[in-house]
Amino acid sequence: MRGIGLLAAGMLATACWATASWAADPGVSKTEIKIGNTMPYSGPVSSYSPIGKLDTAFFKMVNAEGGVAGHKIDFISYDDGYSPPKTVEQVRRLVEEDHVDFLFNTLGTPTNSAIVRYVNQRKVPHLFVATGAAKWGDYKLYPWTTGLQPDYRTESQIYMKYMLKEKPNAKLAILYQNDDFGKDYLGGVKTVLGSARYAKVTMASYEPTDATIDSQITSLQASGADTLLVVAAPKFAAQAIRKVHDLNWHPMFFMTNVSISVATVMKPAGMQNGIGIISTGYLKDPTDHQWDNDPGMKEWRAFMAKNMPGADMTDGNYVYAYAASKLMLQVLKQCNGDFSRANVMRQAENIHNVVLPTALPGILANTSPTDHRPLKAMRLEKWNGKNWVLFGNIIAAGS
Numbered sequence: 393m394r395g396i397g398l399l400a401a402g403m404l405a406t407a408c409w410a411t412a413s414w415a416a417d418p419g420v421s422k423t424e425i426k427i428g429n430t431m432p433y434s435g436p437v438s439s440y441s442p443i444g445k446l447d448t449a450f451f452k453m454v455n456a457e458g459g460v461a462g463h464k465i466d467f468i469s470y471d472d473g474y475s476p477p478k479t480v481e482q483v484r485r486l487v488e489e490d491h492v493d494f495l496f497n498t499l500g501t502p503t504n505s506a507i508v509r510y511v512n513q514r515k516v517p518h519l520f521v522a523t524g525a526a527k528w529g530d531y532k533l534y535p536w537t538t539g540l541q542p543d544y545r546t547e548s549q550i551y552m553k554y555m556l557k558e559k560p561n562a563k564l565a566i567l568y569q570n571d572d573f574g575k576d577y578l579g580g581v582k583t584v585l586g587s588a589r590y591a592k593v594t595m596a597s598y599e600p601t602d603a604t605i606d607s608q609i610t611s612l613q614a615s616g617a618d619t620l621l622v623v624a625a626p627k628f629a630a631q632a633i634r635k636v637h638d639l640n641w642h643p644m645f646f647m648t649n650v651s652i653s654v655a656t657v658m659k660p661a662g663m664q665n666g667i668g669i670i671s672t673g674y675l676k677d678p679t680d681h682q683w684d685n686d687p688g689m690k691e692w693r694a695f696m697a698k699n700m701p702g703a704d705m706t707d708g709n710y711v712y713a714y715a716a717s718k719l720m721l722q723v724l725k726q727c728n729g730d731f732s733r734a735n736v737m738r739q740a741e742n743i744h745n746v747v748l749p750t751a752l753p754g755i756l757a758n759t760s761p762t763d764h765r766p767l768k769a770m771r772l773e774k775w776n777g778k779n780w781v782l783f784g785n786i787i788a789a790g791s
Contacts, residue, residue: 419493428486435473439656446713461729476506501573529765538764548580565617570597609635633661655707672770679779688749715748
């Protein structure tokens with residue numbers, strides 16, 4: 393009887409340990425890791441959906457090659473339609489029902505803003521979010537969140553410094569999305585121009601649910617502005633380019649980096665209509681022949697041919713998603729089989745000089761416990777009617 397009692401006690405202890413382990417590290421078993429994601433597969437910015445599709449294909453490839461440290465990856469991606477309330481619903485489902493280990497590459501500034509406090513309170517790693525809002529680098533406020541790309545404020549500061557150098561008396565107009573995404577750029581503009589000059593900038597906003605932005609562009613032209621900054625998602629960026637062309641308006645034209653894909657912006661806008669537009673890049677343009685023999689882009693093309701046949705190879709979203717997925721794989725490899733949330737977060741904060749195949753030469757991924765933004769540099773580029781042409785040197789944040 394005593395042996396039976398000891399056996400029962402041992403079974404109970406094992407059960408308690410298993411329960412405690414599950415509570416501490418949900419989403420991880422001896423053979424599997426669950427990773428959660430939300431993506432706008434529908435809605436006003438569904439043109440970003442290739443990102444989620446590539447993330448999915450990438451982890452399928454990883455599984456086919458044996459997984460990571462004996463673990464296969466169950467990548468669960470839900471459609472949130474770029475609607476913050478829907479994002480909250482889907483992320484709660486991922487965390488509380490699917491029991492994912494962590495979140496990866498969730499897309500959108502307003503959507504991530506809706507979930508960031510929830511995931512940080514629950515200490516769920518919220519990694520490499522697909523948005524450049526400056527706040528993702530606030531490691532004190534959001535210790536369980538990391539960004540990925542250079543932040544929007546840095547980007548807008550680059551445009552303003554270039555404008556002041558090339559056209560010091562410029563009369564600036566801005567079209568922006570009326571949410572955290574658009575307003576982050578405004579903050580960067582103000583820091584460069586100063587309050588007095590910023591107050592003279594003509595602005596027009598739009599909502600993601602609007603049908604067009606034609607009237608806003610018309611009003612900005614009527615203001616007499618000779619310089620235009622468009623802070624818009626792809627659908628509205630393409631509309632802005634076309635409308636500026638149709639109005640025969642020729643401002644110094646800046647376009648946000650998140651809306652420069654040849655497939656989803658420049659082609660719909662009319663390839664010739666955007667000649668002269670200035671943007672920034674930190675990734676290689678898949679339409680630029682200078683990368684034809686580049687080892688990193690050869691790797692990306694081979695991946696696409698094998699795992700996503702028929703995909704539009706001019707869509708820069710696939711280039712971005714490949715960089716994000718490669719960085720996530722790097723973190724998983726650094727975990728050395730310990731996929732607890734604490735260790736996943738620890739490794740995400742210890743990325744050192746990682747070369748991403750699709751990032752521009754000289755732009756490396758680095759993080760630390762006090763630096764949650766892996767990529768922090770960009771180069772200026774200009775549209776020539778066929779592809780984006782880089783110019784100038786690498787510009788790091790704060791320079």
